[in-house]
Amino acid sequence: xxxxxxxxxxxxxxxxxxxxxxxxxxxxxxxxxxxxYTGRAHLIGVTGAxxxxxxxxxxxxxxxxxxxxxxxxxxxxDPSSPFTGGAVLGDRVRMRDLAGDSGVFIRSMxxxxxxxxxxxxxxxxxxxxxxxxxxFVLIETVGAGQSEIEIARLAQTVLVVEVPGLGDDxxxxxxxxxxxxxxxxxxxxxxxxxxNTVRALRTMLELGHAAARERLRAxxxxxxxxxxxxxxxxMPPIVQTVASEGRGIGAVxxxxxxxxxYLRSNGHWEQIERRQLExxxxxxxxxxxxxxxxxxxxxxxxxxxxxQVQSRAIDPYTAVSRMLAETTMMIDQSHSER
Amino acid sequence: xxxxxxxxxxxxxxxxxxxxxxxxxxxxxxxxxxxxYTGRAHLIGVTGAxxxxxxxxxxxxxxxxxxxxxxxxxxxxDPSSPFTGGAVLGDRVRMRDLAGDSGVFIRSMxxxxxxxxxxxxxxxxxxxxxxxxxxFVLIETVGAGQSEIEIARLAQTVLVVEVPGLGDDxxxxxxxxxxxxxxxxxxxxxxxxxxNTVRALRTMLELGHAAARERLRAxxxxxxxxxxxxxxxxMPPIVQTVASEGRGIGAVxxxxxxxxxYLRSNGHWEQIERRQLExxxxxxxxxxxxxxxxxxxxxxxxxxxxxQVQSRAIDPYTAVSRMLAETTMMIDQSHSER
Numbered sequence: 001x002x003x004x005x006x007x008x009x010x011x012x013x014x015x016x017x018x019x020x021x022x023x024x025x026x027x028x029x030x031x032x033x034x035x036x037y038t039g040r041a042h043l044i045g046v047t048g049a050x051x052x053x054x055x056x057x058x059x060x061x062x063x064x065x066x067x068x069x070x071x072x073x074x075x076x077x078d079p080s081s082p083f084t085g086g087a088v089l090g091d092r093v094r095m096r097d098l099a100g101d102s103g104v105f106i107r108s109m110x111x112x113x114x115x116x117x118x119x120x121x122x123x124x125x126x127x128x129x130x131x132x133x134x135x136f137v138l139i140e141t142v143g144a145g146q147s148e149i150e151i152a153r154l155a156q157t158v159l160v161v162e163v164p165g166l167g168d169d170x171x172x173x174x175x176x177x178x179x180x181x182x183x184x185x186x187x188x189x190x191x192x193x194x195x196n197t198v199r200a201l202r203t204m205l206e207l208g209h210a211a212a213r214e215r216l217r218a219x220x221x222x223x224x225x226x227x228x229x230x231x232x233x234x235m236p237p238i239v240q241t242v243a244s245e246g247r248g249i250g251a252v253x254x255x256x257x258x259x260x261x262y263l264r265s266n267g268h269w270e271q272i273e274r275r276q277l278e279x280x281x282x283x284x285x286x287x288x289x290x291x292x293x294x295x296x297x298x299x300x301x302x303x304x305x306x307x308q309v310q311s312r313a314i315d316p317y318t319a320v321s322r323m324l325a326e327t328t329m330m331i332d333q334s335h336s337e338r
Numbered sequence: 339x340x341x342x343x344x345x346x347x348x349x350x351x352x353x354x355x356x357x358x359x360x361x362x363x364x365x366x367x368x369x370x371x372x373x374x375y376t377g378r379a380h381l382i383g384v385t386g387a388x389x390x391x392x393x394x395x396x397x398x399x400x401x402x403x404x405x406x407x408x409x410x411x412x413x414x415x416d417p418s419s420p421f422t423g424g425a426v427l428g429d430r431v432r433m434r435d436l437a438g439d440s441g442v443f444i445r446s447m448x449x450x451x452x453x454x455x456x457x458x459x460x461x462x463x464x465x466x467x468x469x470x471x472x473x474f475v476l477i478e479t480v481g482a483g484q485s486e487i488e489i490a491r492l493a494q495t496v497l498v499v500e501v502p503g504l505g506d507d508x509x510x511x512x513x514x515x516x517x518x519x520x521x522x523x524x525x526x527x528x529x530x531x532x533x534n535t536v537r538a539l540r541t542m543l544e545l546g547h548a549a550a551r552e553r554l555r556a557x558x559x560x561x562x563x564x565x566x567x568x569x570x571x572x573m574p575p576i577v578q579t580v581a582s583e584g585r586g587i588g589a590v591x592x593x594x595x596x597x598x599x600y601l602r603s604n605g606h607w608e609q610i611e612r613r614q615l616e617x618x619x620x621x622x623x624x625x626x627x628x629x630x631x632x633x634x635x636x637x638x639x640x641x642x643x644x645x646q647v648q649s650r651a652i653d654p655y656t657a658v659s660r661m662l663a664e665t666t667m668m669i670d671q672s673h674s675e676r
Contacts, residue, residue, distance in 0.1 A: 028655050035653035270648070277647050277654060281640070282628065284658040289627035290620065292662065296669050302619070309615050310608070315373035316615060317366050320622040324630065328668040331634050 002033045005132055010105060013132050017107055020124045031124055034131040039273065041073075041130035042260050045152045046140045047180075048161030053187045057161055057243040057252075058140050062104060064249040065136060071103040073129040076140045077122055077151060105134065119150045123280070126154060152180040153279070156272055157259045159183045159252070162201060164193040178204055181236045183255045189240035189248065198238050205236060234262055293327065340371045343470055348443060351470050355445055358462045369462055372469040377611065379411075379468035380598050383490045384478045385518075386499030391525045395499055395581040395590075396478050400442060402587040403474060409441040411467040414478045415460055415489060443472065457488045461618070464492060490518040491617070494610055495597045497521045497590070500539060502531040516542055519574045521593045527578035527586065536576050543574060572600055631665065 004012040019027040048054045055076075062072045109125065122139060129137045141151050152158045160181035178184075178201070186197050237255045241248030263269040294302070305323065308314045314322075342350040357365040386392045393414075400410045447463065460477060467475045479489050490496045498519035516522075516539070524535050575593045579586030601607040632640070643661065646652045652660075 032653045032655045035655070036650045039650065274644060274648055278640070278644050280654055281644065281647070281658060282632075284654065285631060285661060286624050286628040288658060288662045289631060289665070289667070290624040292665075292667050293623060293627060293669070294620075296667065302616070306612060306616050306619065309619070310612055312374045312377065315370045316618055316622065317370045317373070320619060320626060323623060324626045326670050327627070327630075328666075328670065329627070329630050329634065330666045330668075331631070332664050332666065 002030065005034065005128070006037060008102070008133065010102065013105065013128065014107075016128050017125050020128065021109055021121055023121070027124070031127060034128060037131040037133075038127050039130070041126075041134050041137045042157065042256070043126055043130070043137045043139065043155040044256060045155035045158040045180075046138055046161065047152065047158065048185075048187075052161040052163045053243050054140065054161045057185060057187055057241060057249075058138060060241075060243045060246050060249045061252060062138070064246070064253060066101060066103055068253070070135040071133065072136045072138060073105040073132070073134040074107065074138045074140060075122065075125055075129065076106070076108045077118065105129065105132075119154065120283075122151060123154050153276065156263060156269065157182045157256055159185060159256070161185045161187050162197065163188045164191045164197040181205075182234065182259050183252070184236050184238045185248075185252055186238060186240045187243050190242050194240060198240065201238055205238075234259065340368065343372065343466075344375060346440070346471065348440065351443065351466065352445075354466050355463050358466065359447055359459055361459075365462070369465060372466060375469040375471075376465050377468065379464075379472055379475045380495065380594070381464055381468070381475045381477065381493040382594060383493035383496040383518075384476055384499065385490065385496065386523075386525075390499040390501045391581050392478065392499045395523060395525055395579060395587075396476060398579075398581045398584050398587045399590060400476070402584070402591060404439060404441055406591070408473040409471065410474045410476060411443040411470070411472040412445065412476045412478060413460065413463055413467065414444070414446045415456065443467065443470075457492065458621075460489060461492050491614065494601060494607065495520045495594055497523060497594070499523045499525050500535065501526045502529045502535040519543075520572065520597050521590070522574050522576045523586075523590055524576060524578045525581050528580050532578060536578065539576055543576075572597065 001012050001016070005016060016027065016030055019030070046054060046058055058074060062074060065072050107125070109121070126137050126139060139151060139155055158180045160178065160183070162184060164186065184201055184205075186194055186201070188194075237258070239248055239251045239255055241252060243249065260269075263272065305314075305319050309316050309319050339350050339354070343354060354365065354368055357368070384392060384396055396412060400412060403410050445463070447459070464475050464477060477489060477493055496518045498516065498521070500522060502524065522539055522543075524532055524539070526532075575596070577586055577589045577593055579590060581587065598607075601610065643652075643657050647654050647657050
């Protein structure tokens with residue numbers, strides 16, 4: 001199956017993605033085998049509020065990349081709801097004319113509950129698409145919020161889509177997303193107010209850019225332990241498009257290529273990957289250690305502790321300290337050189 | 339300080355909240371001491387898209403609760419950006435007339451980076467407010483998305499604010515938030531289309547309610563280990579308000595009280611708390627175990643593993659398995675009965 005995947009077999013790829021999404025146990029074996037073939041694709045997160053024409057832009061971008069001979073995989077992540085399935089599917093219909101092209105691969109994924117699980121599944125799927133040899137992996141997220149920020153951390157380049165003339169309070173929310181933008185697109189730029197929007201975005205970027213980026217990446221839970229990352233002096237370009245007519249798409253591609261060239265020229269590409277891998281390892285270790293502890297404790301024992309906490313006989317902080325104090329951890333690295 | 343806090347000293351409370359937000363080490367000692375006094379407040383998450391008048395509603399609700407003699411603490415969580423500080427502050431200005439009232443306490447908090455840290459800080463702050471004796475703790479989140487879902491898990495009741503006549507694609511996003519609503523408010527109900535919005539929301543709720551709630555709460559990372567929760571047969575009431583004129587606020591309070599009475603009547607109140615405590619314990623254990631492992635490994639040793647992963651000499655899945663295999667964990671419960 002790995003050989004077929006590396007040879008461009010799309011059915012093998014689709015099957016693997018399904019296994020990753022379902023968290024099948026054999027997905028890990030496949031991911032283990034294909035990991036050596038990763039690290040070549042340009043991963044691009046595409047995000048923006050609903051109504052910005054994000055999906056139309058992604059379609060136009062995909063078409064334009066294909067015209068330039070580059071292959072594209074699109075992963076559309078919908079972290080919301082069973083209700084929204086229809087809407088996302090509707091957007092995908094616009095991609096139908098790309099369906100016969102083996103240089104394009106499109107996959108929608110629904111969220112499975114928690115954000116941690118979603119980010120992990122998305123990362124593994126992007127990894128499979130990377131190994132399958134696509135030049136670009138576009139990770140399109142619906143909505144605007146913390147989920148976008150988490151998913152943006154999977155990409156090398158984050159493209160944020162805006163439109164002219166959104167109200168002030170929407171503007172405030174959008175600001176959160178500006179912090180993660182490497183390339184800004186003002187879509188529907190034939191609408192009134194496009195120039196004003198560009199100017200406002202430019203001002204916000206210039207005022208808040210450095211401080212915001214530093215802040216965004218400064219503070220986590222596990223992530224406290226990871227060295228602080230890649231303070232970039234890249235100033236996001238703002239590109240105006242009318243995606244429905246294909247206008248400005250060439251300039252978007254140039255901006256993406258320029259960002260990749262920038263990251264590659266100064267070692268940031270490797271630093272970003274390193275930080276992503278470090279976080280992944282720490283998260284996996286953390287989950288693995290808990291798993292190990294839970295295997296040794298019965299759910300009944302944990303239940304007894306929770307009984308005490310719920311009855312206020314003990315507080316959760318002390319309960320956890322006590323459980324940790326009762327746990328001895330030893331690391332034997334004598335075999336680590338095999 | 340604990341005595342002063344329990345006696346209603348607002349300055350002591352404010353100081354504790356700052357220590358929690360700054361993750362001062364002595365905050366844990368305080369939280370440990372005050373935990374025994376928690377579990378009495380009604381924690382209400384208030385969320386909704388920007389432009390719904392959420393902050394105006396919260397102000398009106400606070401005022402109306404005060405008129406009924408109930409005390410209110412408001413925790414406004416802004417999980418976005420340094421850019422947005424001004425906007426949130428602006429909303430808070432409307433609360434100014436409540437400033438002299440010792441039965442009201444208002445606190446804005448900025449996010450410190452990651453969602454996990456934010457949720458943890460919010461939980462600890464809500465706990466402090468609960469111990470301080472407020473009848474209601476309103477946790478207001480800005481925006482719409484995964485962060486709201488995480489924060490909703492801290493509350494017993496989630497109030498979602500909508501407005502008439504949002505576009506279809508916004509509607510799709512809003513759906514994600516319907517899943518977590520216990521009480522729905524259609525604010526600005528004097529606008530055209532309010533009845534249509536109520537009808538549409540009713541239909542969406544009826545179609546998707548049971549399935550969606552089940553799905554939302556079904557699947558996590560750590561949370562896989564926690565028993566599945568509280569499947570409720572509560573159908574969220576939809577209340578129309580014009581918050582700027584104080585219209586409909588009484589009905590909102592009735593809906594909140596009805597939800598609390600419902601949860602209390604069938605044991606769901608305790609089940610929700612139990613599940614929240616269980617997740618908290620597992621998260622704290624997980625972080626504590628990782629901390630322990632990292633204390634034993636040097637960052638240099640982890641760096642060497644990451645070097646190998648980044649050079650594709652080893653894949654991240656195998657690297658983690660190997661590190662876990664080298665780790666021995668033993669639990670000594672002989673002292674657990676002290």
